[in-house]
Amino acid sequence: MHQIDGQTIDLQADSQPYISIPESEYLELRNQVGYWKGMHQKALLREEGLKQEIKEKDGQIRDLKNRLFGKKTEKRPSKTEKANPKSNENKRPRGQQPGSEGHGLTERPDLPVVYEQACFPQNPVCPCCGLPYTLDGSSGPETQIIEVDVKAYTRRIVRQTGTKICSCKGVPQTITAPMPPKLMPKSPYGISIWADVLLNKFRYCQPTNRLLNHYEELGLPIFSRYNFRRLEQSQRII
Structure with missing residues (x-):
């Protein structure tokens, strides 16, 4: 209990004193x-x-310490081995060993066979007397050589036609078989060419100019401007 100017004022024990400051100073303190x-x-x-x-650096330091001071996996020759080196006479040679059974030639029964006849470049004669050999026409030993022949060709398609023999009205007099399907109706190139172009371009990442040079070597020159325009169309189709 306190008396101020003859008035009794009750102040609580836990009350805190208040300090009055200017507003500008208050705002400055809030900013701070x-x-x-x-x-x-x-x-x-x-x-x-x-x-x-620091954690990453510690990991690098541990790795470098293990590389420098850690246990080596490679076995180094001891002093005894250096003093008495082993002879190389008993070492087994590398590769296929003499007398071992090989895997043989790979059979390819699915490949088509093209028969050819190997003839003498000139009429064979006896090296002693010069008389010619008689060619009896019998077949000799055979030799197999696997080849890959890639070439361009033109499919000339003759469409079958038919003529009606009835007297029905409203039916065309002649009919023609439909054309085989094409990837691009107005393109002169078939599906095999476009499939090869798309595979080499987008799967094997082969430059288009190199592919066009390859086709030119096969006897099929294609203009690059035409090919680029059709490539854009084929991408939209796919």
Whole structure:
């Protein structure tokens, strides 16, 4: 209990004193509080980054120590082995061993066979007397050579036609078989060419100019401008 100017005022024990300050000073203090909070947050983030960097550096140091001072996996020759080196006489040679059974030639029964006849370049004669040999026409030993023949060709399609023998009205007099399907109706090139172009371009990443040069070597020159335009159309179709 306190008396001020003859009046009795009851002040609680837990009451706190208040200090009056100007508004400008109050705003400045609030700004400083926000500033130092932001600086504290940045310091925490920087500390976290430094801890992560130290952790990575420690891992690199451990790795380098293991490489330099760790146990070696390669076996080094001892002093005894250096003094008494082993002879190379008992070492087994590398590769296929003499007398071992090989795997033989790979059979390819699915490949078509093209028969050819190997003839003498000139009429064979006896090297002693010069008389010619008599060619009896019998077949000799056979030799197999696997070849790959790639060439361009033109499919000339003759469409079958038919003529009606009835007297029905509203029916065409003649009919023609439909054309085989094409990837692009107005393109003169077939599906096999476009499939090869798309595979080499997008699967094997072969430059288009190199592919066109390859077709030109096969006897099929294709203009690059035409090919680029059709490639864009084929991408839209796919």
